[in-house]
Amino acid sequence: MYKLTIHGGKALSGTIKTAGSKNSSLPILFASILADTPITLTNTPHLSDVSTTLRLLMNMGAEFILESDNALFVDSSKLTNLVADYHLVKTMRASILVLGPILAKYGRAKVSLPGGCAIGTRPVDLHLKSLEELGATIEVKNGYIYAQAKTLIGAEIYFDQVTVTATENLLMAATLAKGTTTIHNAAQEPEICDLCNCLNKMGAKIFGIGTSILVIEGVESLNGVSYSVCPDRIEAATYLVAAAITSGSITVKNIRYQSMRAVLGKLIEIGADIKTRNNSITLDMKGRRPKAVNIKTSTYPNFPTDMQAQFTALNAIAEGHSSITENIFENRFMHIPELARMGADLTLEGNTVFCRGVESLTGAHLMATDLRASASLVLAGLAANGTTTIERVYHLDRGYETIEEKLKLLGAQIERVQD
Ligand code: UD1
Numbered sequence: 001m002y003k004l005t006i007h008g009g010k011a012l013s014g015t016i017k018t019a020g021s022k023n024s025s026l027p028i029l030f031a032s033i034l035a036d037t038p039i040t041l042t043n044t045p046h047l048s049d050v051s052t053t054l055r056l057l058m059n060m061g062a063e064f065i066l067e068s069d070n071a072l073f074v075d076s077s078k079l080t081n082l083v084a085d086y087h088l089v090k091t092m093r094a095s096i097l098v099l100g101p102i103l104a105k106y107g108r109a110k111v112s113l114p115g116g117c118a119i120g121t122r123p124v125d126l127h128l129k130s131l132e133e134l135g136a137t138i139e140v141k142n143g144y145i146y147a148q149a150k151t152l153i154g155a156e157i158y159f160d161q162v163t164v165t166a167t168e169n170l171l172m173a174a175t176l177a178k179g180t181t182t183i184h185n186a187a188q189e190p191e192i193c194d195l196c197n198c199l200n201k202m203g204a205k206i207f208g209i210g211t212s213i214l215v216i217e218g219v220e221s222l223n224g225v226s227y228s229v230c231p232d233r234i235e236a237a238t239y240l241v242a243a244a245i246t247s248g249s250i251t252v253k254n255i256r257y258q259s260m261r262a263v264l265g266k267l268i269e270i271g272a273d274i275k276t277r278n279n280s281i282t283l284d285m286k287g288r289r290p291k292a293v294n295i296k297t298s299t300y301p302n303f304p305t306d307m308q309a310q311f312t313a314l315n316a317i318a319e320g321h322s323s324i325t326e327n328i329f330e331n332r333f334m335h336i337p338e339l340a341r342m343g344a345d346l347t348l349e350g351n352t353v354f355c356r357g358v359e360s361l362t363g364a365h366l367m368a369t370d371l372r373a374s375a376s377l378v379l380a381g382l383a384a385n386g387t388t389t390i391e392r393v394y395h396l397d398r399g400y401e402t403i404e405e406k407l408k409l410l411g412a413q414i415e416r417v418q419d
Contacts, residue, residue, distance in 0.1 A: 004390045004404060006381035007413035008363060011287070014410045018236040019401040020047035020070065020229035023195040026094045027168045028055045028229065029074060031195060032062070033101035034175060035202055037224035038075035044229055048397045049092055054155065056088045056095055060102075062324045077224065079106065086112035086143060092398075096124050097165055098145060100173035103136055109147045113140065117333055118282055118370040126166040130157050134170070134177055154179030154218055160300040162187050167214070168195055174216040175204040183214040189300040190259040192406050194230045231255050234306045236401060237263045238375050240283045241310045242407065244272050245317060245383040250410055256283050262303040266311065269293045270318060273397040290314055292322035292357050299328070309335045309376035316344035317383050318357040325352045334369035335376045341366065342388070363388040368395040375400065375402035381411055391419075 020043035061080035065073040089095040089112040102109040136149040167187040174181035198210040205217035243250040257276040271292040297305040305328035342361040363386030368374035374395040381388030
């Protein structure tokens with residue numbers, strides 16, 4: 001197992017490039033099942049979640065070729081095994097995205113239930129209910145979802161709760177359904193727009209992209225295309241916070257700042273000087289200590305839950321008192337006790353973390369727990385005095401491409417070492 005060691009206290013400076021989005025790549029790879037010919041995906045990130053998706057698709061009969069550094073040729077057009085096995089699904093909850101596409105294309109699917117995870121119970125009831133509303137028969141037994149539908153029929157679907165992957169699962173299934181499906185209260189995340197744009201390029205008819213009402217006119221078939229995945233806004237924002245927490249100055253390239261407004265607003269509030277250009281953002285703290293900010297996580301376009309842990313680390317060393325309320329996942333606070341071990345003054349009450357900013361943190365031996373919590377520990381380590389060691393780095397590798405290499409480019413003293 002690998003761990004990271006960080007010698008903190010150095011202001012970051014320099015320029016890095018954001019990778020393609022994890023949360024776009026995964027649904028689009030699953031959407032390849034819907035196509036009758038192969039797809040080529042460019043700007044794909046090197047992440048273990050992408051490898052897990054490819055392993056799952058290969059296990060079902062797909063083939064892929066890594067054509068160049070970040071271009072993937074994927075042929076999922078003729079699957080031979082319609083079972084998504086527990087051993088593959090359990091490592092990545094987004095594997096549930098296989099359900100809609102196989103059901104729509106082959107009329108049946110057997111997919112392992114993903115189970116709970118560190119940040120909460122994360123049920124899949126809305127995925128199943130909405131597919132049933134398209135006419136699927138679904139049974140859950142022995143930890144597996146058994147789904148069948150001779151023909152999926154378009155319907156009016158209303159989600160009680162805004163959910164990203166259930167919106168994606170349903171809209172993928174609806175592309176090959178008979179008639180029109182309308183999804184009310186759909187999630188509006190940029191990664192959903194990316195999936196819709198890719199599906200439309202493949203021949204789907206999706207309208208209302210980027211709004212809470214998606215209208216999908218079912219088509220007979222879809223074709224493989226070449227598609228470039230959008231940049232990863234969460235990765236980009238994490239590096240901007242890394243610069244802010246170290247009172248540094250960096251430029252992040254290959255971004256779409258328009259999808260990052262809520263986070264950029266908070267970075268301006270902490271005292272950062274932000275300059276956006278066509279496809280880059282420069283953050284400059286001008287050597288200043290950040291000011292504490294209050295945050296409430298919510299659905300897009302509001303402040304993303306995937307940046308909550310990173311801003312908690314930032315508030316830990318910021319000037320002043322703050323509160324951060326987590327409204328999406330009930331247990332997304334695994335980073336709190338670890339940050340407290342570094343000297344952070346944090347109190348958790350219900351779903352709100354109250355923070356009194358301290359002048360500095362001290363390096364400590366820490367345990368990574370989930371993807372974004374782990375990122376917050378790296379950020380805290382960059383700001384802390386002394387050495388921080390973070391174990392279980394595999395959590396970070398799910399969503400950050402070579403994190404230590406990018407941070408080194410910005411002048412951080414960070415190493416990946418084997419136990
Ligand atoms: C996706 C993102 C994840 C992000 C999250 C919220 C991917 C691969 N992952 O996760 O990075 O943190 O959106 O922006 O895109 N819920 C139910 N029943 C369901 C589905 C969801 O109760 O059937 C609840 C969840 O428990 C949660 C809320 O709805 O409380 C929102 O979750 P959801 O948007 O579905 O998150 P994911 O799609 O799993």
